Amino acid sequence: MSTKQMDKNKKYDRQLRLWGDHGQQSLETATVCLVNATATGTEILKNLILPGVGSFTIVDGNKVTGQDIGNNFFLDKDSLGKSRAQVATELLLELNEDVSGDFVDEKPEVLVENNPTFFNTFSIVIVTDISEKGLLTLADLLWKNGVPLLITRSYGLIGYMRLAVKEHTVTESHPDSSHEDLRLDHPFPALVDFCDSLNLDEMSKKDHMHTPWLVIIYKYLQIWKERHNGDPPKNYKEKKEFKELIKTGIRSKDEDIPEDEENFDEAITHVNSVLVPTKVPDSVCEIFNDNACCNLHTESSAFWIMARAVKDFVDHEGDGMLPLRGSIPDMTADSERYIKLQNVYKDKANSDMSLVYARVVNLLKANGKPHDFIEEEDVRLFCKNSYFLRLIRGRSIEEEHTPDPNSLSHIASLLDDPSSEDITWYILLRAVDRFHAQYNRYPGQYDDQVEADIAKLKGCVGKMTQEWGLTSNIKDDMIHEICRYGAAELHSVASFMGGIAAQEAIKIVTSQFVPFNNTYIYNAMKQTSMTEQL
Template identity: 60%
Template sequence: MSGEKESLDKTRKYDRQLRLWGDHGQCALESAKVCLINATATGTEILKNLILPGVGSFTIVDGKKVTGEDVGNNFFLDKDKIGESRAQVATDLLLELNEDVTGNFMEESPELLLERNPEFFDTFTIVVAVDLPERVLHKLSGHLWEKDIPLMVVRAYGLIGSIRLVAREHTVIESHPDNAHEDLRLDRPFPGLTQYCDSLDLSTMKKKDHSHTPWLVIIFKYLQIWKEQHGGAAPKNYKEKNEFKKLIQQGVLRNEEGVPEVEENFDEAINNVNVSLVPTSIPSAVQNIFNDSECVNLQPESKPFWILARAVKDFVESVGEGALPLRGTIPDMTADSERYIQLQQVYRQQAAVEAEWVANRVQQLLQSLGKGEPVPTDMKSRCQSQNNNNIASSKDTITEADVKLFCRNASFLRVLQYRSIAQEYDPATAKIGELVGNIEESDEDDAIWYILLRAVDKFYADFNRYPGVYDDQVEADIPKLKTCLAKLLHEYGNVYNIKDDFVHEMCRYGAAEIHSVASFLGGVAAQEAIKIITGQFVPMNNTYIYNAMKQTSVTVEL
């Protein structure tokens, strides 16, 4: 009983987010291990927004002591802790937010830790690096790129903020599109749907039954009439669809005076003609996944996503007749409960049959690749398995629930292949030239701040400090920063002149971390981290720039 009570309490506690990403998304979050480098105001805001929804564990790596400046902009540091370990103090206070989360800290410089024990970072689900110097960032990103561990680089610099996601590849099964078409297959009905619709005769129904027949059945019925009158072709253009709507309207019951009755189901049928007659097809993004070499040429080390994608591809090319597995869901509609449930079951049963074919194909592929034994199929056991660090087993097997989830979302699959930090900074592969070309058209483009952030990094590399950190040197640092900016642009083959106003602004910022900016970035960064951890929703690709002066932002691919 205690276990059931604990589960119920957790459901109540995380009710809102469970509606967003479900039990399996929460399971992924609770089994995640997050590493935060530098417990700055921005860093602790990010962790706060991961701890509250129940991330499994976190570790803070920070070799600095709490200063008066930290206390002034960081809600998780107190003035009586000045001089103590910033990593430890932040960890203790953050842990008070959620008793379900465990936390640890490493009181050591990230640079020294990378030199002495780079393997320390290999056990984390994601690493979040805040305000790292460029040379340290290069070392860290190179190591994590090799280990295929996602890295999030976050920065707050005055009224400017940036977030950069770095990962070799990120796959998304549940992308949760906003306006997806229903998968009704009216253009190519499966036998179960045809049989069910044929079993209902609108012409002999009583008024009550006629008014409560699902609109999907109504469209199916009149579509057959239309096809008989038009050589088997469905309505295609605007004119034909309007004529088809008039045909449906003729089926509305009339009273003794010949006046049409009010039948909501027929109104719904007419309103849904356009969306329900969209031809069944495979989205281009999904077709690109099928054509990807990772899908075509499976290897023993292939991720479950690619094995599932290959099984679905095989389904499409063999029994699916060019269509993805049926989603198995129908929208809400005016109908009596009995017939709505019957229609719902028709779709679910067909979806189950098709998912079973994919599941059998998955098992064949797993056997051919020599994959491991199955993991538990129930969510609680799988979460316990992952929390016990048994991650390898969950990556080597695919359960029936995994297959059903994949088939249900086959139309919405996404794969993001990011660029590395090395590619971003190498003049031969950098996209800064394209960025400058766009900025030249308008100095209002927030992407200009990316170039200025790179310039202050070059300043730091030359002077071991950021411009303007000392009040009496702000004016003297302006020409120095302009020189660094010119060198940066020259390295990338650009001669574009950025206005002095922007350079002056960066010097006036003095690398200050303003809490309002830190708080905003903390929310955005945590949201993107959750997308990476749960594999749901589509994360940014790949750099986000925030301008707090104008309350605007831009996402660029670097």
């Protein structure tokens, strides 16, 4: 490894532990477009530049104002009157020499009209502070070209995010908790041979107390099945009885679980988790049954080709089960037997992966793809994570702004739910955009018009909810609060939203972890937040 690479690994050590070398590679090849270098926008870029995003481009036709200097840490008084895109780009580039940046000193609405293909090359487009009309035009363009769009907004003490992505597939979802893939309910031949080669009754006490707990459960599971017509323990009562059966194998009877029989203690502890039936999760079945998986073509992505290969494996060689993950947890055991057991699982996982890879090669050939379109390591990673695959099919901004009866019914139910109060802020932000379209300014933007704007905004809210067929029960004090904000962008809220938005952008470009779907509201007054599909 070169010195430069070693330095980079040290620099990005923490995040490499999160998403690995391949995740970092995806981030370093990502191209991000930021529309408008507001306080929120520059905070988002800061949190993408520091971990090493490949490149960014700022599109912003505004000049730096006193208000910008007051709330944006990446602008200073010397930049007053200069191009906001240029100044922000220059200052942000100082954060990380590994990142390249560029800017376009032009209004995004004008750029969309004059050069609509400009946005098609980006991994993700992040939008802040844009008119509703301009947003709808840009969002429609990005949706048609399959470019993910992340809208982020800081409005007084309210934060808002909206992710519009036509299709997003996740190979590494990193679930917070999951069951180990040990297959004790469907032991494969090599596991059976290994466990059968060990005789607990004939072992010395030292070997007995260092037998892996997985083997112990397997052994007593066979005894249980012989006494129960081949059925494993199924309910709480039976599992409790099974634990008592395992206890009978403890050599010393001085205590229920003596310290020198810790492996039996571990076996009893893991009974409930390892006896969970091995099956394909419902979310993965949905992927297998998806049209994109069943009907591959020349434009199919690597994800769908590998998903189809795994599906075919499950239907044929896998006997209804996914490829083995190939890992086992730590356990009290002597090194020799633990390593042998570990290799039993690794060898089975490698064998399953090889069968899937062979199917991938055939699918690539059948669909006119080059053989190196998918590497063997890609298949290995896919198989290892096949239990945790995720698919998100989003809703376009246009669909959201022309809501159907089901969507309106959902919003109505949220309005009636006291625990979903933050949905009111979503409605108010939508009404704010209507206000802006009508008056070419935001409510409360000028101090001498705050009182008059309260009535005007209330009218916008009433008209919008009437069109949606909803009862307008929004409290007057919430309308007053929105007007009091005057569209101010508070840096504390902008900073918070910048961190959250950057996190979601990284999920999109690395295809790791599951992004939110599709609307996020943050209430800084109460320190609460909510996500909803709107």
